[in-house]
Amino acid sequence: MELRDSTALVTGANRGIGRHFALELIRRGAKVYATARRPELVDIPGAHVLRLDITDEASVAAAAASALDVDVLINNAASTAGGDLVTGDLSGIRETMDSNYYGTLHMIRAFAPILARNGGGAVLNVLSAVAWTTVAGNAAYGAAKSAEWGLTNGVRLELAGQGTLVSALVPGVTATETMRDYAKVAGLQIRDGAMNEPIDLVRLALDGLEAGEIEILDRFGVEAKATLTGPPQAFDLEKALG
Numbered sequence: 001m002e003l004r005d006s007t008a009l010v011t012g013a014n015r016g017i018g019r020h021f022a023l024e025l026i027r028r029g030a031k032v033y034a035t036a037r038r039p040e041l042v043d044i045p046g047a048h049v050l051r052l053d054i055t056d057e058a059s060v061a062a063a064a065a066s067a068l069d070v071d072v073l074i075n076n077a078a079s080t081a082g083g084d085l086v087t088g089d090l091s092g093i094r095e096t097m098d099s100n101y102y103g104t105l106h107m108i109r110a111f112a113p114i115l116a117r118n119g120g121g122a123v124l125n126v127l128s129a130v131a132w133t134t135v136a137g138n139a140a141y142g143a144a145k146s147a148e149w150g151l152t153n154g155v156r157l158e159l160a161g162q163g164t165l166v167s168a169l170v171p172g173v174t175a176t177e178t179m180r181d182y183a184k185v186a187g188l189q190i191r192d193g194a195m196n197e198p199i200d201l202v203r204l205a206l207d208g209l210e211a212g213e214i215e216i217l218d219r220f221g222v223e224a225k226a227t228l229t230g231p232p233q234a235f236d237l238e239k240a241l242g
Contacts, residue, residue, distance in 0.1 A: 001072070003030050003210055004028055004029035006031070006072050008021075008022075008032050009067050009070045010032060010034055011035050011054055011077035012035070013076070016198065017202060019034075019042075020201075021076060021202050021205075021206075022047050023044060025206070033050050037052065048067075050067065052077075055099055064110040071120075071121030074124050075103075075124065078096075080096075081141070092140070100141075104125055112159060112164070120163025120165070121165070125167070125169070126171075127170045129170055130142035131146045149168065152168045156214065165212060167214050167216060168216065169205040170225070171201050171217075171218045171220060172223075172224070174197075
């Protein structure tokens with residue numbers, strides 16, 4: 001998938017990994033629709049800014065109607081909350097599943113015909129290594145990412161006939177504002193180099209997309225996938241960061 005002269009839409013582009021995706025795509029010569037629920041927070045020179053709430057089907061439809069030239073869809077936006085499955089707030093669990101699974105599905109269903117008309121293109125879903133493990137205190141997020149992984153694999157089969165590459169980025173802990181704030185509140189000490197730098201992760205993802213890879217893994221993703229051959233394991237965040 002050649003990204004130069006492509007047209008990409010990035011969800012959750014107002015901060016974190018999504019913002020870096022938009023900036024790097026522009027640097028590589030792509031036209032970029034940078035989307036967010038609050039578009040006034042998007043500050044990306046050269047981007048076409050759109051309002052988009054991936055959990056609202058009407059909002060998704062409006063974005064699709066405004067971006068008919070898209071041939072690369074980056075599904076990055078998602079809630080990282082959720083909490084414990086057994087004792088956590090059920091509304092938070094539903095919100096996490098709604099954004100990670102149904103929000104991603106809304107986007108793919110809306111943009112699949114557009115990608116087909118534009119030659120096939122590509123979809124990149126931003127997952128997490130906890131899709132293959134889980135994480136104490138936020139098992140709902142791991143479960144939602146597991147569901148999104150299954151969605152990604154299913155959609156890949158369904159869209160193969162129209163020539164659409166469907167890829168998954170499966171990273172571990174990344175030094176976003178959200179992750180740094182969480183570590184501070186939790187009192188976690190972070191050693192140098194323990195987390196991905198967002199721009200490095202984005203470059204890994206886009207290089208993989210250009211190479212036609214269907215799963216793009218950082219070191220955490222490689223380790224997490226290896227655990228699938230043995231007993232289920234939980235991701236130890238404190239050990240990974242300390």
